[in-house]
Amino acid sequence: MQTLHDPAIRGFASDNYSGVHPEVLAAIAAANEGHQTAYGADDYTARLQQVVHGHFGEQAEAFPVFNGTGANVVALQSLLPRWGAVVAAKSAHINVDEGGAPERVGGMKLLTVPTPDGKLTPELIDQEAWGYGDEHRAQPLAVSITQSTELGTLYTAEEIRAIADHAHAKGMLLHVDGARLSNAAVSLGQPFRAFTTDAGVDILSLGGTKNGAMGAEAVVVLSEGAGDGLVYLRKLNMQLASKMRFISAQLIALFEGELWRENASHANAMAARLRAAVEPLEGVGFAYPTQSNGVFARLPEGVADRVRDAFFFYDWDASAREVRWMCTWDTTEGDVDAFAAAVREAVGAPQLAE
Known part of the structure; x- marks a missing residue:
């Protein structure tokens, strides 16, 4: 069957957006x-x-x-x-x-x-x-x-x-x-x-x-x-x-094995990486501690919509400019870094040197 979507598109809206882990697909086939x-x-x-x-x-x-x-x-x-x-x-x-x-x-x-x-x-x-x-x-x-x-x-x-x-x-x-x-x-x-x-x-x-x-x-x-x-x-x-x-x-x-732990550990780590990357930005705050795989951020006016042009995510409380960013088992460090760079640009902060 022809692939009907662009596999390169990444998002931070939900941990339901990710695909199926290859080991799970293999188990279904078996x-x-x-x-x-x-x-x-x-x-x-x-x-x-x-x-x-x-x-x-x-x-x-x-x-x-x-x-x-x-x-x-x-x-x-x-x-x-x-x-x-x-x-x-x-x-x-x-x-x-x-x-x-x-x-x-x-x-x-x-x-x-x-x-x-x-x-x-x-x-x-x-x-x-x-x-x-x-x-x-x-x-x-x-x-x-x-x-x-x-x-x-x-x-x-x-x-x-x-x-x-x-x-x-x-x-x-x-x-x-x-x-x-x-x-x-x-x-x-x-x-x-x-x-x-x-x-x-x-x-x-x-x-x-x-x-x-x-x-x-x-x-x-x-x-x-x-x-x-x-x-x-x-x-x-x-x-x-x-x-x-x-x-x-x-x-x-x-x-049965450690896949649940490996997947969850990775998702949690990506959420921590994302928070650490945007936490120093002026005007960016957080509604709750990041204790699992979700980041709840408060953004300056207009920032969320500008970032959403490239990465989709949900408003959590629009009146407070609060958004939810979810990481999942297949979120990569590159995904997080690109997303953080988009937030940085939308906020108007200088980009970090490579």
């Missing part, structure tokens, strides 16, 4: 030989369970799905009765970037809380965790946090443990949206289970697509009290893949 039983009763999905056990413990069970929104909806739905509600940060992906799917498809109420850095705390959770027994109020029965957050910030294992203990004491379960969980693990320098299973997380949306997969996510049940009805809910929500071996093969390629 899984393509012969016949395998459909709907998850295949050798690759069975192997994925073993891989997940190695990262999250023997009790963990993975349910591969097509995409992150599906993972979040199915996971949260499995935690809640029909009258249940989820406490989340106002900036959470489930609130601002999923088209209302948790509420319209999942049938749950989102109770959102403004946060200064995208992170919930026990005190912030309590702003919405009330009204138990009141038939006029959706019952707050789950908490959802994102690791790393939509603002590129990180929860420590201790912070997650504090949230889990607080939530459990109120009869709530804890969900983690882990679309960028690999970036968080690399930045924290900890294994996944240190800030999930061992920190009291009940259920997890495990991301693969943003870290080199073609399209592969999974709901991972971590505690005995979570995941009720998942075997039915995945089909009900149109997230049950008939040829599941191809989703599982992608996740195996990422998580």
Whole structure:
């Protein structure tokens, strides 16, 4: 087939813009030989369970799905009765970037809380965790946090443990949206289970697509009290893949060895390189610390549009001239340096000597 795009074009809008890692493509091709039983009763999905056990413990069970929104909806739905509600940060992906799917498809109420850095705390959770027994109020029965957050910030294992203990004491379960969980693990320098299973997380949306997969996510049940009805809910929500071996093969390629770590480490390093390159420029500031693979910058008037002529990226808060720059597994040092040079030129700063 003819290539319909220009492979030389690079962008910093999203870590979904990158292609598929060659090892993942090879894994899909390897899984393509012969016949395998459909709907998850295949050798690759069975192997994925073993891989997940190695990262999250023997009790963990993975349910591969097509995409992150599906993972979040199915996971949260499995935690809640029909009258249940989820406490989340106002900036959470489930609130601002999923088209209302948790509420319209999942049938749950989102109770959102403004946060200064995208992170919930026990005190912030309590702003919405009330009204138990009141038939006029959706019952707050789950908490959802994102690791790393939509603002590129990180929860420590201790912070997650504090949230889990607080939530459990109120009869709530804890969900983690882990679309960028690999970036968080690399930045924290900890294994996944240190800030999930061992920190009291009940259920997890495990991301693969943003870290080199073609399209592969999974709901991972971590505690005995979570995941009720998942075997039915995945089909009900149109997230049950008939040829599941191809989703599982992608996740195996990422998580069986060190590819997840290598990809995330590189993406994080490129974000740090980008921030360091533009941080000295006059008029350039930053909204949040750069702790994973996203840089949230504030630019002088007109700079964003001038840079966007060559590199596409999104405004995050246009009123504050705040933009989001995302790096990914295939962002190169050359990409970063060229982008930083474009920012420097747009700001009107002299270019650095070679």
